[in-house]
Amino acid sequence: MPKARLTPASVTEAAAALVDEVGFDNLSMGLLAERLGVKTPSLYKHVTSQAELAHRIAVLAMTEAGDVIRDAIQGRSGSDALAAGAQAMRTYVREHPGRYAAANATRPTGPDDPFIPASERVLASWAAMLSGYDLDPGQEIHAMRTLRSVLHGFATLEAAGGFQIDASVDESFTWLINFIDQGLRAGVASGSDVAR
Amino acid sequence: MPKARLTPASVTEAAAALVDEVGFDNLSMGLLAERLGVKTPSLYKHVTSQAELAHRIAVLAMTEAGDVIRDAIQGRSGSDALAAGAQAMRTYVREHPGRYAAANATRPTGPDDPFIPASERVLASWAAMLSGYDLDPGQEIHAMRTLRSVLHGFATLEAAGGFQIDASVDESFTWLINFIDQGLRAGVASGSDVAR
DNA sequence: CCACTGAAGCTAACGTGATTAGCTAAAGGC
DNA sequence: GCCTTTAGCTAATCACGTTAGCTTCAGTGG
Numbered sequence: 001m002p003k004a005r006l007t008p009a010s011v012t013e014a015a016a017a018l019v020d021e022v023g024f025d026n027l028s029m030g031l032l033a034e035r036l037g038v039k040t041p042s043l044y045k046h047v048t049s050q051a052e053l054a055h056r057i058a059v060l061a062m063t064e065a066g067d068v069i070r071d072a073i074q075g076r077s078g079s080d081a082l083a084a085g086a087q088a089m090r091t092y093v094r095e096h097p098g099r100y101a102a103a104n105a106t107r108p109t110g111p112d113d114p115f116i117p118a119s120e121r122v123l124a125s126w127a128a129m130l131s132g133y134d135l136d137p138g139q140e141i142h143a144m145r146t147l148r149s150v151l152h153g154f155a156t157l158e159a160a161g162g163f164q165i166d167a168s169v170d171e172s173f174t175w176l177i178n179f180i181d182q183g184l185r186a187g188v189a190s191g192s193d194v195a196r
Numbered sequence: 197m198p199k200a201r202l203t204p205a206s207v208t209e210a211a212a213a214l215v216d217e218v219g220f221d222n223l224s225m226g227l228l229a230e231r232l233g234v235k236t237p238s239l240y241k242h243v244t245s246q247a248e249l250a251h252r253i254a255v256l257a258m259t260e261a262g263d264v265i266r267d268a269i270q271g272r273s274g275s276d277a278l279a280a281g282a283q284a285m286r287t288y289v290r291e292h293p294g295r296y297a298a299a300n301a302t303r304p305t306g307p308d309d310p311f312i313p314a315s316e317r318v319l320a321s322w323a324a325m326l327s328g329y330d331l332d333p334g335q336e337i338h339a340m341r342t343l344r345s346v347l348h349g350f351a352t353l354e355a356a357g358g359f360q361i362d363a364s365v366d367e368s369f370t371w372l373i374n375f376i377d378q379g380l381r382a383g384v385a386s387g388s389d390v391a392r
Numbered sequence: 393c394c395a396c397t398g399a400a401g402c403t404a405a406c407g408t409g410a411t412t413a414g415c416t417a418a419a420g421g422c
Numbered sequence: 423g424c425c426t427t428t429a430g431c432t433a434a435t436c437a438c439g440t441t442a443g444c445t446t447c448a449g450t451g452g
Contacts, residue, residue, distance in 0.1 A: 005429075029410060041411075042430045050410065104356065105221075141363045142371035146346065148358070149372065153349025154341070160300065162344070167337045175338035176345065183379045201400075225439060237440075238401045246439065394452085402445075412435070422425080 006036060011046045012056040019057060019098030024105065027054065027098075055115070058106035061099035062118035068092050069125045078132040079181045085129050086151055086177050093155040100155065133184040143184060150176060202232060207242045208252040215253060215294030220301065223250065223294075251311070254302035257295035258314035264288050265321045274328040275377045281325050282347055282373050289351040296351065329380040339380060346372060 014036055019027050029050055033040040047053045072088030073081045093100045108116050126147060127140070135143055154176060156162075163169050210232055215223050225246055229236040243249045268284030269277045289296045304312050322343060323336070331339055350372060352358075359365050 028408095030408090038429090039431060040409085041413095041432085044411070045429055104352075107357065139371070141361060142368045143375075145350070145353075145359060145365075145368045146372045146375055149349035149353060150342065150346045151349070152353055153345035153347070156300075156352065157341075157345060157348055161303065163341060165337060169341075172338045172341045175335065176342045179339075179342055179379050182382065183375050186378065186382065224437095226437090234400090235402060236438085237403085237442095240440070241400055396450080396452100398448095398450105400445100400447085402443105404442085404444100406439105406441075408437105408439085410436085410438105413433085414431100415433100416429105416431075418429085419427085420425100421427100422423100 006038065006042075006046050008046045008056070011036070011043060012053065012060060015053055016057045016060055016096070016099050016102075019102060020096050021098070024054075024098045024101035029053075054102055055106050055109065057099055057102040059115045059118055061096065061103040062115060062122065064096070064099070065089065065092050065103070066118055066121035066125065069122060073125055073129050077129075079185070081129045081132055082181050082184070083174075083177050085125065086173075086180075089151055090155055090158075090173060093159060097159045100159065104152075104156070130184070135184070135187070147180065150180060202234065202238075202242050204242045204252070207232070207239060208249065208256060211249055212253045212256055212292070212295050212298075215298060216292050217294070220250075220294045220297035225249075250298055251302050251305065253295055253298040255311045255314055257292065257299040258311060258318065260292070260295070261285065261288050261299070262314055262317035262321065265318060269321055269325050273325075275381075277325045277328055278377050278380070279370075279373050281321065282369075282376075285347055286351055286354075286369060289355060293355045296355065300348075300352070326380070331380070331383070343376065346376060 011032070015027065015032050018032055018035055022031065027050070029040050029043055032053075033043055036043075043053075047056065068088045068091075069085050072084040076084050106115060123144070126144060130140060130143055130147070133143075154173060158169060163172070207228070211223065211228050214228055214231055218227065223246070225236050225239055228249075229239055232239075239249075243252070264284045264287075265281050268280040272280050302311060319340070322340060326336060326339055326343070329339075350369060354365060359368070
């Protein structure tokens, strides 16, 4: 084997860094090649297509996010775990908006797509965190989806510059976490069913 | 003036319909032209670029969503208004995923961009709805952002096929609305501040 | 009623960015 | 010190957005 300057992994890593700088939509093979000091067609010796590259970034992102969230929750429980996990996720998205966008743009390509276990690890962390609140077993799935919705929604709105007013976005996020925490501790939906 | 078969408005409307079918990312001038029974370059007599077309779709979507949400909230208050507004928004996104994606992909192009008043109308509806809960004035902004986050997050996750498990997504959504409603009625964050 | 104008739509052409084909040369095994 | 393997290169192709310039018809003014 010759030079081996680039590898699929190093190309993916560079692409992930690039995408965090210029935005996922502005990823191009030409720009990436330039960053790597190589001509565009050379990249195809390491990745089969731009779509595959984007998918690799997505897997990387999901894996990294999974690590970061797991580590944040590690050793905490209940409200502490929620706050730490949520903050960890928000921080990750703020630092890696391009990767996060890549992860959201991707769909599993098949049953053995590594993206699947990577996302399952994230879900498992959230599930572990939620187990610190005593929810009805039947409600866990709904709590999980609600949690994912708020965190994902906040992160994407923030990344898109959706929060205009000058009120502190940090403050809004801690308020949001608090809101969720109190709702989970209250054992929601035990009674009224407003939403019909 | 000659034939006038197409107009900027009719092209935009067709593009919006197309995008709901094939997905925002798969919008192409060629595909749209084909749908309209016209050759690609002819479209440029009505829109200046694909970017502008996407922006027009976004404005249309935001306007339609604003109407639908306002109408749903109309005549209701408190929990009823929340439930109706949230359901209306979710329904809109389910029926018009491409338009919604367009709206999320757009950034205001300037101070007189019609997208701005269109989104403000949506925010105004949510604000009107929230006024039915008696929140601290200082908390309204946080409640608004939390609300936007959950609804946007749920809608995008659902549109992306993010809810895999076979548990009813409808049920999760009503659970979510209930969760928010109860939190808002409880007058959150009055005490503990978990999230540091 | 008819020449005139203006814009809709067309064909041809261009530019950019992804991708492929085929060549070259250097690295590691023998 | 050869020989194979393959990273990277140049040249070419393809798809798609976009532009240039021509053609034709709808409506207007005489």
